[in-house]
Amino acid sequence: MLCLMIKLNNELKDRKLQVFGTNHERKERLKKFHGVRSNGSNQPEIKKKVTGSKSNVVDKIKAMEEKRTERRRKMEEEKVAKREKAAINQARGEGMIDIDFQNLMETSMISSAKAYPHVPLNYAKIFVCVRKRPLFKKEKESGQIDCVSVANPVIRVGEPKYKVDGITKFIEKHDHRFDNVFSHLENSEDMYKSCIRPMLDKLFNDGVATIFAYGQTGSGKTFTMVALQELAITDIFSLAENDYASLDPQVSLSFYEIYSGRILDLLNNKKRLQVLEDGSNKIQVKGLQEISVESEEELKEAINYANSIRTTKATQANDTSSRSHAIMCINIRDGEGSIIGKFLMVDLAGSERAQDIRSNNRERRAEGAEINKSLLALKECIRALDNAKGNKEAHVPFRASKLTMVLRDSFMGTKKNICIGMLACVSPGYSHADHSLNTIRYAERLKEFLPEEEYAKLASESGGSLPKAPEKKKPKAKKPPVPKESKKKPTKVITRAKWGKIDRVKYSEGLKPSENVDDDDGDDENQEDLMRTKKGELEDWKLLKQTLRSGGEDDFIPMDLQEKADMLLEKKEELISKHMKYIRQVALMLKQEGELITQVQGPECDEENYVRNMRKVVKQKLKIYQDLDKDLEEVDQLMKEEEEAYNLANAK
Numbered sequence: 001m002l003c004l005m006i007k008l009n010n011e012l013k014d015r016k017l018q019v020f021g022t023n024h025e026r027k028e029r030l031k032k033f034h035g036v037r038s039n040g041s042n043q044p045e046i047k048k049k050v051t052g053s054k055s056n057v058v059d060k061i062k063a064m065e066e067k068r069t070e071r072r073r074k075m076e077e078e079k080v081a082k083r084e085k086a087a088i089n090q091a092r093g094e095g096m097i098d099i100d101f102q103n104l105m106e107t108s109m110i111s112s113a114k115a116y117p118h119v120p121l122n123y124a125k126i127f128v129c130v131r132k133r134p135l136f137k138k139e140k141e142s143g144q145i146d147c148v149s150v151a152n153p154v155i156r157v158g159e160p161k162y163k164v165d166g167i168t169k170f171i172e173k174h175d176h177r178f179d180n181v182f183s184h185l186e187n188s189e190d191m192y193k194s195c196i197r198p199m200l201d202k203l204f205n206d207g208v209a210t211i212f213a214y215g216q217t218g219s220g221k222t223f224t225m226v227a228l229q230e231l232a233i234t235d236i237f238s239l240a241e242n243d244y245a246s247l248d249p250q251v252s253l254s255f256y257e258i259y260s261g262r263i264l265d266l267l268n269n270k271k272r273l274q275v276l277e278d279g280s281n282k283i284q285v286k287g288l289q290e291i292s293v294e295s296e297e298e299l300k301e302a303i304n305y306a307n308s309i310r311t312t313k314a315t316q317a318n319d320t321s322s323r324s325h326a327i328m329c330i331n332i333r334d335g336e337g338s339i340i341g342k343f344l345m346v347d348l349a350g351s352e353r354a355q356d357i358r359s360n361n362r363e364r365r366a367e368g369a370e371i372n373k374s375l376l377a378l379k380e381c382i383r384a385l386d387n388a389k390g391n392k393e394a395h396v397p398f399r400a401s402k403l404t405m406v407l408r409d410s411f412m413g414t415k416k417n418i419c420i421g422m423l424a425c426v427s428p429g430y431s432h433a434d435h436s437l438n439t440i441r442y443a444e445r446l447k448e449f450l451p452e453e454e455y456a457k458l459a460s461e462s463g464g465s466l467p468k469a470p471e472k473k474k475p476k477a478k479k480p481p482v483p484k485e486s487k488k489k490p491t492k493v494i495t496r497a498k499w500g501k502i503d504r505v506k507y508s509e510g511l512k513p514s515e516n517v518d519d520d521d522g523d524d525e526n527q528e529d530l531m532r533t534k535k536g537e538l539e540d541w542k543l544l545k546q547t548l549r550s551g552g553e554d555d556f557i558p559m560d561l562q563e564k565a566d567m568l569l570e571k572k573e574e575l576i577s578k579h580m581k582y583i584r585q586v587a588l589m590l591k592q593e594g595e596l597i598t599q600v601q602g603p604e605c606d607e608e609n610y611v612r613n614m615r616k617v618v619k620q621k622l623k624i625y626q627d628l629d630k631d632l633e634e635v636d637q638l639m640k641e642e643e644e645a646y647n648l649a650n651a652k
């Protein structure tokens with residue numbers, strides 16, 4: 001053992017190796033020096049290992065380099081493709097578009113191959129359609145991308161978004177199904193054929209057909225309504241003169257707008273009207289003019305005129321943005337003058353105006369609050385009607401807003417054939433995606449839609465086809481017609497329109513339109529109706545708020561602000577009408593004062609009479625101004641409260 005150790009030590013020393021450790025360790029050290037593996041083989045174990053790993057690393061590096069080159073090649077290709085696309089966009093006159101989003105959007109569009117033919121909408125009492133307007137040149141120039149695609153009855157909004165990393169772009173797709181949807185390639189005639197034409201027979205058969213156009217400013221509501229009106233008028237006259245000639249139908253028109261809670265007659269110098277509910281629960285727009293028309297041209301001219309004087313304001317989206325709800329009502333009366341059918345087309349104010357309730361301008365806030373309330377009320381009325389499934393006892397909260405109040409007959413009148421159509425209009429630009437989605441969601445909540453299989457069956461039975469022709473450019477809107485006063489042929493005007501029989505008054509050139517209307521101020525019966533109307537409005541609005549709250553739909557509405565804005569608007573209206581009444585009274589008193597002065601300065605010089613009567617006048621005036629001051633103080637206080645509610649809502 002010792003000998004072995006000495007031998008091993010010597011060998012180790014000869015080879016300049018270290019001599020510590022056990023004999024086994026010494027032997028291993030020597031073996032290692034001679035390149036002998038511990039299993040006894042002569043294979044250079046370690047050497048091989050080193051050589052193997054080196055080749056792996058080289059392979060890996062090579063693969064990585066290849067990948068990098070491929071990645072660079074792809075990036076370069078993408079850059080070139082982007083440059084090419086940008087050049088194409090530029091050549092088309094389109095602005096600086098985000099090419100990534102443009103590419104993503106193009107691959108996210110719904111395929112029109114999936115589209116069903118449009119279904120004629122006489123199968124439903126309530127129908128809801130969506131129309132997408134084309135992207136305008138100036139929108140393309142400003143870098144807008146089309147984010148809306150259509151495959152009837154589905155509409156898809158692609159919402160451009162960033163992932164949480166804040167860099168990666170993606171498109172969130174939102175698909176929604178309706179009764180019919182129309183792409184920008186389809187024109188108003190396509191829409192008319194399936195949506196409006198099927199309901200016109202109802203107008204001659206104890207029916208009320210009401211069409212609404214809903215959507216954001218500039219989405220094409222007025223464009224659609226005007227085109228549909230023109231087409232409908234031609235057919236209404238054709239039906240009246242041919243199919244239903246035996247009824248001796250008479251066509252008449254009324255046209256008014258609701259702006260900031262005020263009802264203004266568009267056929268009578270925007271005269272302010274009142275909506276009142278009488279003792280027998282009939283809703284009347286007091287003093288509304290109804291013009292009896294003899295021909296298609298006369299009707300179109302009157303409608304053009306009314307459309308041209310609507311309350312509008314230029315916005316970024318639209319040169320003439322409507323701030324009011326416009327209600328066109330064509331009445332069909334039989335030879336006796338009784339109404340046999342009504343056709344209403346309601347061009348609603350821009351839906352995003354409802355958000356003006358948060359504006360920093362009080363007037364805009366008041367407009368916004370009113371629009372908000374009326375659009376919510378409209379939604380609830382249509383929904384209630386859909387849920388009622390024909391149950392006449394079901395409560396429809398039509399009194400909740402002026403808009404729904406004047407449309408009572410559209411929801412629950414005595415007519416047999418009621419039909420409601422909602423045409424939701426959307427703008428295609430991606431910066432409007434939010435608004436387009438809001439419009440679509442509003443429209444979607446109005447009714448329950450047919451399951452896809454049933455729709456498919458209906459569509460295949462209808463035999464309709466999907467028109468693809470690009471929309472022809474419509475001629476510019478006609479100039480407002482010559483005011484009625486200077487028209488050569490006098491038109492018949494019907495005052496005090498009633499739902500039943502009417503009394504006709506010849507419209508003469510010398511007569512100012514306002515002279516046709518009664519002034520009901522100070523009328524006791526009127527006051528009673530007014531109180532009833534206000535009470536009904538408050539009750540239904542309260543009910544509507546409860547419904548919204550229970551459905552979790554009031555989260556986004558600053559209800560306190562809405563309440564205060566409503567109260568302020570109401571009080572302001574009351575104040576102004578009182579003030580006007582006082583001015584008339586004071587004017588009478590001034591006349592009386594003048595007479596008293598003349599008398600006291602005259603030869604009779606009855607001073608006692610002068611003093612006695614002047615004191616009466618002064619007392620009356622003091623009372624009037626005290627009353628006025630009280631109302632002014634209330635309005636002042638409400639303005640402060642409304643301002644506080646606004647600050648609170650915006651602080652949330």
Ligand SMILES: Nc1ncnc2c1ncn2[C@@H]1O[C@H](COP(=O)(O)OP(=O)(O)OP(=O)(O)O)[C@@H](O)[C@H]1O
Nearest residue numbers: 133216217218219220221222223318320321322350
């Ligand atoms: N389908 C369409 N095809 C071609 N042009 C359209 C279409 N829809 C709308 N337009 C054009 O878009 C512009 C805005 O349309 P329109 O006035 O109808 O919008 P709106 O929704 O009524 O807006 P507002 O609520 O502000 O009144 C108009 O110049 C109109 O001619």
